[in-house]
Amino acid sequence: MRILIVEDDPEASKYLVKALIESGHVADHASNGLDGYALAQDGQYDVLIVDRMLPKMDGLTLIGGLREQGVQTPVLILSALGQVDDRVKGLRAGGDDYLSKPYAFSELLARVEVLMRRRGATSHEEMIYKVGSLEIDRLSHKVLRAGNEIDLQPREYRLLEYLMKNAGQVVTRTMLLEHVWDYHFDPQTNVIDVHISRLRSKIDKGFDVPLLHTVRGAGYMIRDSA
Amino acid sequence: MTALSKLLKTTAFKLAFAFFVMFAMGSVLIIAFIGHTVRQVLEEENDQIIQSEINGLAEQYGAGGLERLVRIVERRSIRPGALLYLVTTNAGDKLAGNVATLPTGVLDHSGLVETPYQRNEENEARHPALARVLSVPGGFRLLVGRDLEERGRLAHILNRALFTWLGLLAAIGTLGGLFVARRVLRRVDSINAKAITIMNGDLDGRLPVTGTGDELDRLALSLNTMLDRINELLKGLREVSDNIAHDLRTPLTRLRNRAEDALRGSKTEEEKHSALEKVIEESDGLIRVFNALLLIARAEAGDIHESSAEFDVSAVARDVVELYEPTAEEAGHELNIQAPDNCSAFGNRELISQALANLIDNALKYGGAKIDVTVAILDSGVEVCVRDSGSGIPLEDRDRARDRFVRLESSRTRPGFGLGLSLCNAVAHLHHGTLRLEDNNPGLKVVLGWPTPVGLRRISTILPAAE
Numbered sequence: 001m002r003i004l005i006v007e008d009d010p011e012a013s014k015y016l017v018k019a020l021i022e023s024g025h026v027a028d029h030a031s032n033g034l035d036g037y038a039l040a041q042d043g044q045y046d047v048l049i050v051d052r053m054l055p056k057m058d059g060l061t062l063i064g065g066l067r068e069q070g071v072q073t074p075v076l077i078l079s080a081l082g083q084v085d086d087r088v089k090g091l092r093a094g095g096d097d098y099l100s101k102p103y104a105f106s107e108l109l110a111r112v113e114v115l116m117r118r119r120g121a122t123s124h125e126e127m128i129y130k131v132g133s134l135e136i137d138r139l140s141h142k143v144l145r146a147g148n149e150i151d152l153q154p155r156e157y158r159l160l161e162y163l164m165k166n167a168g169q170v171v172t173r174t175m176l177l178e179h180v181w182d183y184h185f186d187p188q189t190n191v192i193d194v195h196i197s198r199l200r201s202k203i204d205k206g207f208d209v210p211l212l213h214t215v216r217g218a219g220y221m222i223r224d225s226a
Numbered sequence: 227m228t229a230l231s232k233l234l235k236t237t238a239f240k241l242a243f244a245f246f247v248m249f250a251m252g253s254v255l256i257i258a259f260i261g262h263t264v265r266q267v268l269e270e271e272n273d274q275i276i277q278s279e280i281n282g283l284a285e286q287y288g289a290g291g292l293e294r295l296v297r298i299v300e301r302r303s304i305r306p307g308a309l310l311y312l313v314t315t316n317a318g319d320k321l322a323g324n325v326a327t328l329p330t331g332v333l334d335h336s337g338l339v340e341t342p343y344q345r346n347e348e349n350e351a352r353h354p355a356l357a358r359v360l361s362v363p364g365g366f367r368l369l370v371g372r373d374l375e376e377r378g379r380l381a382h383i384l385n386r387a388l389f390t391w392l393g394l395l396a397a398i399g400t401l402g403g404l405f406v407a408r409r410v411l412r413r414v415d416s417i418n419a420k421a422i423t424i425m426n427g428d429l430d431g432r433l434p435v436t437g438t439g440d441e442l443d444r445l446a447l448s449l450n451t452m453l454d455r456i457n458e459l460l461k462g463l464r465e466v467s468d469n470i471a472h473d474l475r476t477p478l479t480r481l482r483n484r485a486e487d488a489l490r491g492s493k494t495e496e497e498k499h500s501a502l503e504k505v506i507e508e509s510d511g512l513i514r515v516f517n518a519l520l521l522i523a524r525a526e527a528g529d530i531h532e533s534s535a536e537f538d539v540s541a542v543a544r545d546v547v548e549l550y551e552p553t554a555e556e557a558g559h560e561l562n563i564q565a566p567d568n569c570s571a572f573g574n575r576e577l578i579s580q581a582l583a584n585l586i587d588n589a590l591k592y593g594g595a596k597i598d599v600t601v602a603i604l605d606s607g608v609e610v611c612v613r614d615s616g617s618g619i620p621l622e623d624r625d626r627a628r629d630r631f632v633r634l635e636s637s638r639t640r641p642g643f644g645l646g647l648s649l650c651n652a653v654a655h656l657h658h659g660t661l662r663l664e665d666n667n668p669g670l671k672v673v674l675g676w677p678t679p680v681g682l683r684r685i686s687t688i689l690p691a692a693e
Binding site: 155 | 549
């Protein structure tokens with residue numbers, strides 16, 4: 001997958017390019033807003049990682065310009081401004097996700113991969129998600145494991161739905177907090193882990209093949225191991 | 227700038243000057259009006275006197291002819307303060323009277339005329355006079371007039387009065403202006419001097435207030451209040467940086483030690499890996515602290531109006547409780563919530579959620595087995611309350627507990643940075659509300675309350691009742 005990084009800090013961008021290449025992606029780099037805009041315009045990238053504060057053209061202007069041109073490449077905004085207002089402004093300008101600095105690379109990678117998959121997915125959303133013998137019906141909110149119905153709390157259902165939507169992708173705790181609970185802060189205790197283990201006991205208990213995996217140092221993933 | 231030019235430049239002096247000009251113009255106008263009126267009155271009076279004298283003389287002439295007229299005129303001419311009289315032949319030769327010379331043509335003038343003249347006995351300058359000429363049958367002419375010297379004197383008196391008054395006014399105005407200006411200047415100078423010492427670092431200094439309650443006092447008072455507020459903020463800032471220096475040094479040292487440890491000696495791949503993971507964990511903790519500090523700083527300094535909206539506090543509280551419920555259950559705690567069905571309030575949902583999460587987090591860590599969360603609608607606003615059954619916080623520590631980096635257990639063995647309550651406190655401030663720590667007998671009761679705009683309050687109190 002091709003990723004363009006628009007970031008003016010040479011140290012940070014060097015690290016990002018290296019880490020993304022090690023994760024199996026192709027990464028290009030532009031050090032100012034204008035160059036980034038020029039490179040991103042032809043739409044050959046799968047994801048753009050754009051810093052908010054850039055020389056020559058700031059990040060939000062760049063994104064707004066691209067969207068006006070009809071370039072729909074998903075954008076992950078990186079910013080040292082992490083307050084709720086800033087995030088809302090970033091997403092309103094046309095960004096698809098927002099990550100405040102400093103961030104863990106695993107967090108960035110997970111988000112970039114989710115964005116890329118979203119780009120690849122067909123526009124109409126599937127009504128049934130299926131991983132291995134686990135199946136959820138998004139219309140009736142029915143959850144089946146190997147044909148047996150599993151009773152989930154509404155929040156557990158939303159948690160599972162988000163994991164299934166991103167099946168095969170690492171989903172971080174922060175992403176779960178943002179998408180399932182709509183919180184943009186970090187609770188000090190790892191409350192998410194407990195929710196996950198509850199969900200795991202409901203969907204994986206008594207089955208030989210576990211589907212809900214913990215990815216060390218990153219987050220969780222639903223994947224059919226077979 | 228010399229002292230005088232400074233004085234002349236003051237607003238007080240300029241005002242005094244403007245008042246002087248206004249008063250001077252007013253005085254000139256009044257005196258001119260008085261002069262004009264008096265002159266008119268005098269003229270009418272003169273005219274009447276002259277007219278009646280002429281009428282009288284005409285009667286005498288009718289009764290005793292020219293001879294009698296001449297005799298009477300001669301007699302009246304020499305009386306002290308006499309009017310002006312002149313009887314001439316048609317050719318202009320003087321027969322009787324006390325007028326020596328007249329400009330030519332005056333005698334041919336009929337009606338009232340103003341003319342210069344010279345008296346018999348005087349050989350000095352001509353005086354102005356008001357006169358009337360009567361043609362007496364038989365070709366004679368009779369002139370009766372009145373000296374206008376009085377009018378000149380009047381003008382003179384008025385002029386002198388005017389100039390004396392203007393002079394006095396100028397003197398009083400200048401002196402008064404200088405006096406007032408000097409007084410104001412002295413006070414402004416003292417305020418200025420104090421302001422300069424404050425700017426030079428005497429941050430506890432305050433502007434002098436005389437206690438008279440005048441405008442300068444009021445200005446000084448507001449500026450002093452402003453200085454208090456600035457000082458408070460500065461103190462907070464200084465505290466933060468002190469705290470950062472003290473409390474972040476420990477985790478930073480730990481971080482450095484771990485990194486060093488990972489490099490030192492011969493380690494297995496796995497040991498190195500786990501050391502590095504700990505390094506990352508430690509730095510994540512630091513990032514969290516920075517985020518919390520930033521949020522607190524922003525909350526204490528700023529305004530959240532832009533990101534505020536109406537939201538249901540009960541729903542938010544239930545969500546947070548639901549988030550923590552599994553954790554509480556796993557730790558063997560009981561976490562309950564009681565909230566009215568609809569509890570609209572105005573604020574930042576995210577920040578309130580975060581504050582509540584912090585409170586529940588604290589209660590789980592320090593609070594004992596039973597935790598109760600309640601939401602209440604009051605007349606003044608909304609209150610969210612978290613009660614626990616732990617050991618509570620002693621009264622003397624409660625204020626301190628809300629400060630940054632304060633951790634009441636001195637051993638600091640439990641996780642945390644001591645920012646939770648200060649963040650809640652900042653969130654409360656941001657919503658113009660309060661964070662109260664109370665006794666739950668046993669345990670701690672933390673109340674986060676903030677006011678709701680009146681219009682909203684009405685809706686939120688009506689809705690539950692309507693159900």
